[in-house]
Amino acid sequence: MGVKLSILLCFIVATGTLSVVSHEIDWLANPAKRVAPSTVSDMNWQAVYVQALNETAKLATPVRKIESIHAPLHPWFSAEVIYRDKDSLRHRLFFHPTTGEYLGDGRWLNWQRFFRVTHRHLMLPLTLGITIVSAFSIAILALLISSLYIYRHWWKGFFRKPRWRHRQTRWGDFHRIVGVWSLWFLLVIGLTGSWYLAERWGAAAPSTDKGYAVTDDAINEPVMPTQTSLNTMLHIARVQFPALSIEEVRFPNKAGGVVAFQGQASAILVRNRANTIQFDPVSAEAVFKQDGSDFSLHTRVSEAADPLHFGVWGEVQGNTAKLLSKLLYFIFGVFLTGLCITGTYMYGLQVGRKGKSISSKSSPMKNARLTVKSLPNTPFRTWQAALQKVGWVAWFFTSAVITCLGYGAYIYLPFGG
Known part of the structure; x- marks a missing residue:
């Protein structure tokens, strides 16, 4: 099953x-996202908000509204403002998080969005794409369980020295040692991916965001707060929810909408939206407060899926722990990608051994031509033998991957549409 699914699973x-x-890749690609950490003392929401209003007022394209402000992910990141234009298309602006200085702009369809939508749903319609991708998590769990049966006494393999005598033992030992060290990662990715599948088909936790505006003006249409109102909200938020470390501020996007301060508090393994305090955009009155530690078990499981799946569970401990947890996931993601490749290669070697065994039992003269064609005694022939066994599935999945990447290059990447 692993070989049949190897191409799309690897992708x-x-x-x-x-x-x-992906956020770090964007940081490398866009100079406007970078600041010197020595110049940053704290996140000045008021300064960034005021400068965002000033910059959007200067734009040639009419701005419909500012959608949200996001604190830097790391001390060397700038603050990010997302706004919509008159056509409801999103754009990004970047500001110094302490001084509010405008640093530049960026596309909404950046590297982070490209990798997110490619991985999440293969750029297919959401329900179809998420179902396909999440179904592979079941395959990962099946491969995990079967590997414990196939690799007898696997617990002895953590510190077993790989043998390098020839290709067969070299790739086999490498595959096994990386596999046993990746067991925890396979389990986490398999379980959280399976949960995404369950959520898509009816097991999603009920929405907990229930704040509504109370003033007539805000009820009738979305209203942006004044600078004074935003300052009042920030003060009330610090008094009424002192444990909240604000990571983002969201502004009304429809009639009756509120200004929502979201971030991390005492609850672990929750998304920023789990901890929030919300205000009427006109009166600055607090209308809703939510602490992630008060959620039901069902909701906590749902909230934990993203931090566990993408390795951002370290963010509650600060920027250093956040970066380390992501780096850990990146390394084991590379390992898992390598397991997909080496597993397929080992299968090709196995096919070659079977071909050699069959040939050796027959007359050498009668099967001379068969031996040359069937025995993959080079890396190329090894891959050829493995892909031949995959059959038409290989062509189908390869076509799907190429189509996905081609469409993504056209729509999402800077040189695209």
Whole structure:
């Protein structure tokens, strides 16, 4: 089963691995996302908000509204503002998190979005794409369980020295040692991916975000707060929810909408939206407060899926722990991608051994031509033998991957549409 699914499974795992560090890839690609950590003291929400209003007012394209402000992911990141234009298309602006200085802009369809949508649903319609990708998590769990049966006494393999005598033992030992060290990762990815599948088909936790505006103006249409109102909200948030470390501020996107401060508090393994305090955008009155530690078990399981799946569970401990947890996931994502490749290669070697065994039992003269064609005694022939066994599935999955990448290059990447 692993060989049959290897091409698409490898693609899904590889894009997931890059998704873990996709924000960092954007940081490398866009100078506007970078600041010197020595110049940053704290996140000045008021300064960034005021400068965002000023910059959007200067744009040639009419701005419909500012959608959200996001604190830096790391001390060397800038603050990010997302706004919508008159056509409801999203754009990004970047500001110094302490001074509010405008640093530049960026596309909504950046590297982070590219890897996210590619990994999450292969750029297919959401339900279809998420179902396909999440179903592979069941395959990962099946491969995990079967490997414990096939690799007898696997617990002895953590520190077993690989043998390098020839290709067969070299790749086999490498595959096994990486596999046993990756068992925990396979389990986490398999379980969280299976949960995404269950959520898509009816097991999703009920929504907990229930704040609504109370003033007439805000009820009738989405209203942006004034600078004074935002300052009042920040003060109330610090008093009423002192444990909240604000990571993002979201502004009303429809009539009756609120200004929501979201971030991390005492609850572990929850997304920023789990901890929030919300305000009427006109009166600055607090209308809703939510602490992730008060959630039901069902909701906590749902909230834990993303931090566990993408390795951002370290964010509650600070920027250093956040970066380390993501780096750990990236390394084991590379390992898992390598397991997909080496597993297929080992299968090709196995096919070659069978071909050699069959040939040796017959007359050498009668089967001379068969031996040359069937025995994959080079890396090329090894891959050829493995892919021949995959059959038409290989062509189908390869076509799907090429189509996905081609469409993504056209739509999402900077040189695209």
